Amino acid sequence: MAITEEKVFKCDKCGNEFKDNIYLEVDVNLDGVIANGCVNGDIYKHTCPNCKEHILFLNPITYRDSKKLYIIQSGDEETLKEAKKKFKDDIKYDGYKLYGARTNTEMIERIHELEAGYDPIYCEVYKWFIGYNYENKRLDNPVLNYLNNVFIDIDVKGDLAIILETLKRDGKFDYDAVPFDRLAYEKYRSQFYERFKNVDAFTFDLFDVKNILNDKEE
Numbered sequence: 001m002a003i004t005e006e007k008v009f010k011c012d013k014c015g016n017e018f019k020d021n022i023y024l025e026v027d028v029n030l031d032g033v034i035a036n037g038c039v040n041g042d043i044y045k046h047t048c049p050n051c052k053e054h055i056l057f058l059n060p061i062t063y064r065d066s067k068k069l070y071i072i073q074s075g076d077e078e079t080l081k082e083a084k085k086k087f088k089d090d091i092k093y094d095g096y097k098l099y100g101a102r103t104n105t106e107m108i109e110r111i112h113e114l115e116a117g118y119d120p121i122y123c124e125v126y127k128w129f130i131g132y133n134y135e136n137k138r139l140d141n142p143v144l145n146y147l148n149n150v151f152i153d154i155d156v157k158g159d160l161a162i163i164l165e166t167l168k169r170d171g172k173f174d175y176d177a178v179p180f181d182r183l184a185y186e187k188y189r190s191q192f193y194e195r196f197k198n199v200d201a202f203t204f205d206l207f208d209v210k211n212i213l214n215d216k217e218e
């Protein structure tokens with residue numbers, strides 16, 4: 001059941017003050033439409049009853065899937081820290097895998113990834129890997145764009161190899177045609193799982209990929 005809190009809003013347009021509920025926690029299985037609002041943004045919209053102006057208020061939210069047993073918590077570092085304590089102390093959250101999202105966009109990303117059966121950590125690792133190869137001119141821009149676009153449609157199951165193999169199978173990615181650091185790829189491919197299997201998904205962010213890889217290399 002969704003947990004809400006009443007909040008007073010002041011309309012920017014007409015100055016009217018009005019009360020509306022903000023959602024603090026939703027379970028996608030019990031509150032489907034509301035939970036969907038985390039993705040389309042409706043959940044953060046509050047409409048002034050006087051002039052119908054929408055006010056956008058991006059409050060932190062706990063997005064829960066009580067069947068797949070995961071929680072995505074949005075919010076800044078402080079909010080995430082508090083939330084982690086709450087999840088640990090409350091028996092209601094036992095057995096859930098926790099994912100943090102520092103922005104609402106990141107929360108949407110996490111939802112998509114988990115719904116599609118991806119491991120968000122590997123998604124971040126993958127993105128880092130693509131970015132790394134791009135920065136080092138090993139992938140040209142059209143290939144990078146293509147990889148990012150098709151990424152969500154491919155069942156990666158946490159393995160970068162499957163993405164690249166699928167692209168290759170579909171004729172979308174050719175090792176020989178694309179300047180690509182194959183050695184780096186092989187190296188990371190075999191090490192990714194080992195390196196990231198114990199990472200805390202709740203505090204993990206994209207910058208951690210680089211740090212974790214660097215730490216282990218030193």
Ligand SMILES: [Zn+2]
Binds near residue numbers: 012014015016051053
């Ligand atoms: Zn108004």
